Amino acid sequence: MFIERQRKAPIYEALKRFKSERVVPFDVPGHKQGRGNPELTNFLGKQCMELDVNSMKPLDNLCHPISVIKEAEELAAEAFGAAHAFFMVNGTTSAVQSMILSVCKRGEKIILPRNVHRSVINALIICGAIPVYVNPQTDERLGISLGMRLEDVKKAILENPDAKAVFVNNPTYYGICSNIKEISKLAHQYNMYVLADEAHGTHFYFGKNMPTNAMAAGADMASISMHKSGGSLTQSSFLVIGPNMSEGYIRQIINLTQTTSGSYLLMSSLDLSRKNLYLNGEDIFQKVCSLTDYARKEINEIGDYYAYSKEIVNGDSVFDFDHTKLSINTFDTGLAGLEVYDILRDEYGIQIEFGDLGNILAYISVGDRQRDIERLISALAEIRRLYKRDKSGMLKMEYISPQVATTPNEAFYADTKSLPIGETAGYICAECVMCYPPGIPILAPGERITREILDYIKYIKEKGGSLTGPEDLELEYLNVLS
Known part of the structure; x- marks a missing residue:
């Protein structure tokens, strides 16, 4: 029965019907099926522009789905083994932030590894939650961060029994997986939610002999970048939840930040990619x-x-x-x-x-x-x-343990001053600095700047790395707490 249902792609099918009806558009977008921007239409293709449409009764509404989008969400939930799935068109960043905003309020704690994506830190800036970092182990030969040890997660839970959630990378950018199943069991014993960043784990749900996916592990929520390993268009993702989460409340959280003009190009790509992965x-x-x-x-x-x-x-x-x-x-x-x-x-x-x-x-x-x-x-x-050249003098480690002085929210919104970056050692940073990709902050708001971190940033700049995040795009200056 599931196989036959999964052959459907409701959003894609609705768009095909809409196109065949040759509706005259007196709504947005203003390019009017491409006629108003011929150069763009020639570049992207007539069919693409004709299907770049707005929400309407036959095509449903992403903010409040009752027909084809609702059916597509149900099929996605079934495919991922989830209680519900949400179509995300603001990227996995918005899925990650919706997870955190759904379970954490100002002053509440969340346990997480420090080697998270910038979207996690940004969510903490927005909601005012307090991070409790579990420093990941590192591999000295490879110079990369590993996963969270179960023992370290347990220690963080016992020291912070009032924490609301545990956040897990599944996997990291490099492919490293923590024991998400046992972490989920442990967190649930202490009435904490488990949130999984599966930006790089779409295939865990569909391939054979893959690491455990978040829903199978018992996690409560997972953000899934369908556009990375799943074949959908860039910026399209899923947020999936388990049975103990409120679908209605989470949709309210999503609608705080997600566009009211959901792209049907992105949504149809999610719909068709889900179908393809389930079947093939x-x-x-x-x-x-x-x-x-x-x-x-x-x-x-x-x-x-x-x-x-x-x-x-x-x-x-x-x-x-x-x-x-x-x-x-x-x-x-x-x-x-x-x-x-x-x-x-x-x-x-x-x-x-x-x-x-x-x-x-x-x-x-x-x-x-x-x-x-x-x-x-x-x-x-x-x-x-x-x-090839001599490797002496090369820096190796990708991870530096942070010295957390205050929360990301308090630091970001505090009174600050801008200093030449070389003069900032000892100050508390008020903004993010990261090499993108992968987008894991070297410095996050609220962390003390050390000479080791400054040497690391200097080395990355010398090697041609793309450093992003700070107000000064050249990273000659850095905002610090006054």
């Missing part, structure tokens, strides 16, 4: 795993690179590993991941997901081809041959 996901992600495993093997034979996988699993801080992630350590080539990232793009026409101090991530998903994998492998081999 096992085959799709088996192919993805085969491509990634092949790439790992070939890259590791080049020498000096290390494309890591499940061999780093230790059952605790690396409880599991997402082997669709082609994470590659570059340290032994003498090149920072940031440098390899730039060389691949500038010299070889290859755009990978990100580079940090010692790693790169090549994102392999539903649309990749064998010939593209071969091109990446060949480019990495040539980069090693042409650019």
Whole structure:
């Protein structure tokens, strides 16, 4: 029965009906099915522009769905094993923020790893919740943050029994998974909600032999970037919830910040991608795993690179590993991941997901081809041959434990002054500083600036990293508490 239901795509089908009816538009958008902007129509295509429409009775309304969007949400919930699913068109950022705003109010605590996406910190700025950080373990060889140890989560819960929720990355950008099932059990014993950032875990719901997904683990809410590994359009995501959450209240929270003009291009892409993954996901992600495993093997034979996988699993801080992630350590080539990232793009026409101090991530998903994998492998081999150098003097660690002085909300809205960044050591930061991607803050509002952090920022700038977040786009100045 589920298979037959999942063959439906209600939003897509409603758009097809709408197009066939040749309705005359006296509503927004003003381009009127593309006629008012011919250059854009020629660029994007007539069909795309004709389907860029506004909410109306036959197409339902994202803020208050009662027909085709409601049915599409029900199908998505069924596909993800959730009690309910919400279509998110403001990106997974809005899904993450809706999760936090749904369970935390000003002055309430949330337990979370510090290596979270900037959207989490921004949610804390908005709602005034107090972060209780569980510093992740780190892998000294790879220079990356790992997951949260169960023991560390338990310690944080026992020391903060009044916390409202525990937040889990499932997985991290690098593919590292914490023991989300046991974390969920533990949190629920203390009446805390479990929120999962599954921006990089869409395939956990549809592939075989994947790490445990949040809904199967018993988490209460999960934000899922369907556009990353699921094939939908950029900015389209799902927020899914378990049976103990109020659908109506969470929709109210979502509607605080999400647009009232939901894009039907984004929503139809979610609808069709859900259908595709439910019907074909096992085959799709088996192919993805085969491509990634092949790439790992070939890259590791080049020498000096290390494309890591499940061999780093230790059952605790690396409880599991997402082997669709082609994470590659570059340290032994003498090149920072940031440098390899730039060389691949500038010299070889290859755009990978990100580079940090010692790693790169090549994102392999539903649309990749064998010939593209071969091109990446060949480019990495040539980069090693042409650019390899002595690795002495390289910085390695991606994570620096923060010194939290006040909450993100209090720091962001406090009286501040702007200082040359080199003079800010010892001050409390009033804004975010991060390398994007991956968008994990190096500094968050409320954290004390140390000389180690300033040296780290300087090194990233020297290596060509893209630092974002502060008011001064050049990051010559930083806002600190007065």
